Amino acid sequence: MTSRNYLFNSIKENIRRNFYLFILIILGFLTIFPLRTIMVLDRAKGIIPPTDIEIPPMQTEFLNCIGMENAIATIFIGVIAVLLGVTGFYYLYSGEKTDFYHSLPLKREELFVIPFFSGLFMFLVPYLLSVGITYLVGIAYHGVNAQSGVQVIAAIGMNILFFLELYVFAILAVLLTGNLFTGALAFIGFMSYGWIVYGAYFYMNNMFFDTLAQFKEPGITKYLSPIITHLDAVDLWAAEIGDIKGYIVYAVILIIVVLAADVCIYKVRPSESFHKSIAFKKLQPVIKVCAVLPISILASLFFCAGMEHEFLWLCVSVILLSLVLSCVFEFLFTMDIRKCIRPKMSTGVILAVLTVLLAGYKIDIFGVDEYLPEKEEIETMSVYFPSINERINVPVHYDYGPDEQMEKNQTKDFDAIYEIARLGVNYYQENDKENNQVAPDYLRGETVWATADDGSGTMVSVYIRYHLKNGRTVNRAYYLPESKEILALASDIYDNWDYKKAMLPTGYLSEKDIEYLYVKDIYDKRLQINASEDVIDNIYKTYKGELESMTLEQSSKDRILGYLSVEEKIEENYNQTTDFPIYESFTKTKELLESAGQPLKELSADEVLSVTVYGTKSDGEYVEEVITDKEELEKLLPNLTYEMGRYGLGSKVSYELNMNILFEDRGTQMQSNLYVMEGEVLNDLLEKMNID
């Protein structure tokens, strides 16, 4: 070489030739960063800040402009990463240019380095320059505070990582293809393929398996697309709720791996690949199979969702779509309509895999729905009853979903849980297997306990988690009738202190957290307990003791008479209230409330003018009964219970009747959340109203 610095000179020369792009990038960054910051800060100057805010608007706005929350910057960086990646290696799409570059006395690695570093330089210099100017603008406008430096450095780091991720992928897309159209498709493929495969897998499971449950997205979903991963990390950073170290490690590893792949592929990329769809002919069938399989499955699943003959539609649409997509890919590869419809081995592979896949799912070849491991294989088990856990009010700032609960209530003493799982599997084998609509989709990941669609009785939804000795965690959701056996097993589980400790809301809230305490009585009034801290602490501790010692059976029999509303301070100027149900057997709590001057009032017939009870007959006819007779009222009122916070499992509450209460003073009418407990009074009412 004429100069020892020929690589440096080559990079300089490369930048010089793309100077128009360099100028555009500089202008873009100057607009997005300093110019926009000046405009925003100038506007913020006019804002009169509220006296109680921690950070002045000028500093907040400055961070919004220079930090990683600047969405315009993220988009711009993404666009120029792709643009620089493509323009740097665009010559590979041209025969003349490829001849020119590949005839130069340079190794392929050196030929790679020149456009790679040119692109990197063309991003870094304008970006860092504009961030630097923006920081000076921030100083001038008094928008900089002690945290700004950290925020700016973090934003620079994250943006560089984001640029590099997209940049190396854009280069990879160019290297693997021979024209811009397939290059663009390849890049879109890299960004979305993970999600397409995961989507196909998830929705296939959802369609075919009735007991397979998933309560949170698997960790891998965070890393299925560099763009989504970056945006997630930015959200985490902005919300200050998570650690982004994982993202940084992921991004660095991804960049290194893809960059290494870029260099290796560039070294072996045939020079004659220009104008071809795929640079490596041998990759064509692999790409076709890998792309057509998940895309055809996913698209077909969306297409046939809700169809009467869902499986049949799925089979037909998957096969048709895979054939069409196969032809499309062949056309992309050959640009020849005749060649694209010729039978190909890869199309045969696709059809064979689809057939095996659909048949495997249909007959549940791995026994997913009937999965019940041997007890010896299980380390611990956990259970979640939507009809218990989801009825509980837990302060909203605590994670209290099925996943968190089942992580907390793992037990080695899992005989009762295992027995429920066995009953669930048996019930599935006997019923659901023939009719896979018995357990609707929504039961598998979200709420719920419900009455069976066919009216055969109350059904119970149970989520089970197996923590296996081999380290695997397996989730299942069963949907089975509420039998005495189930209730007994549920009682065994509920009455265990470890389970309660993990599940009951009082385990999350200590008396120290209480800012204010209120009583919410049957009149729906929220009355504050004006007492000393000791008294309030005592009331709460007593309540906690009574709640924690209550059995499941007792909870099903007891009425809920009102609520203890606990207000806790979450942060400055933000309090959170949670209502805890007061059962009628909580005598000590009631006594303490009374002595604190806020007794829990019960409905009295003297204060009630009438109760309008209404319901629906089995034939759909609406029926209404107005009760005004004091004697009848005296019988009815002690049988009413609040519903909110009540466990559904084994509930002795009838949901067949609703009621409106009209009080004597006629000033208040209550469309109540009250329901009648099962028993003689309910039976009499149903008989009187001719409801079966």
Add this chain to the structure above:
Amino acid sequence: MIKTEKLSKAFGSLQAVHEVSLKISDNSIFGLAGTNGAGKSTLLRMMSGVLKPDSGDVFIDNKPVYENPSVKEEIFFLPDVAYFFQNATMKEMVQYYSMYYRKYDKERFHKLASNLGLDEKRKISTFSKGMKRQAALLLGICSGTKYLFCDETFDGLDPVMRQAAKSILAYEVSEREFTPIIASHNLRELEDICDHVGLLHKGGVLLSKDVEDMKLHIHKVQCVIPDEKEEEELLQELEIMKYEKRLSLLTMVVRGEREEIMRKINARKPLFAEAIPLTLEEIFISETEVAGYDIKKLFI
């Protein structure tokens, strides 16, 4: 010296070059002849290290070319359609090439460009097709490389410029260690400059011979021998590659020294006898017909 051994390259189902074995001596001008699609460009691309052969080897000065910068430093490839940077001037291209070719002769480039009337500071994109060809050729010649691979380089040059280009190449060969390899579908264009010509057809080498040698040892002769017996004896005596008789006029392509052939003819007391110079194309046609190919249709 350039040596290829059973060099093959296919593009999909198309076999562009098939087991080509060639030897190109240094300090000669080698012509690579062949019809369109014969594999000339592919062969040049492989020899210049642009394409990787599917099989076989290319050695330049006994070293493999592909991914070997030290060898490629001695090669300059002028493709059929030369590439120049967008909006680049010749001066900028010289600057660029001189980063990679350490023997780049800027002075010589300046002199040649001036002689040919090419403005170094004018954008190449504004040049005519012929001027671009000249520019590319000058850029290649001045790279100082030992080998210059020219693919259809004379295409689009006017006759004067073509002659000038040939003169420059001949001058370079005479002045320094320089071996141009010129691929062309036009044998007439090669014959007055090349020392050695290889003929490619359907990806393979039909023949590769020294031009002077061919011209000295193959002759076209026309004669009229009155005695049929004498004529038959003459035909036996000469090494005839091609023979045609119209009425009494014998037209032959004969291998051998001119004087020797004429002596043998004159000994048969011809009514008329003359040796006509053969064009390279005619020599090739004769040679390839001897080799069993009907080459006429390749060039007609």
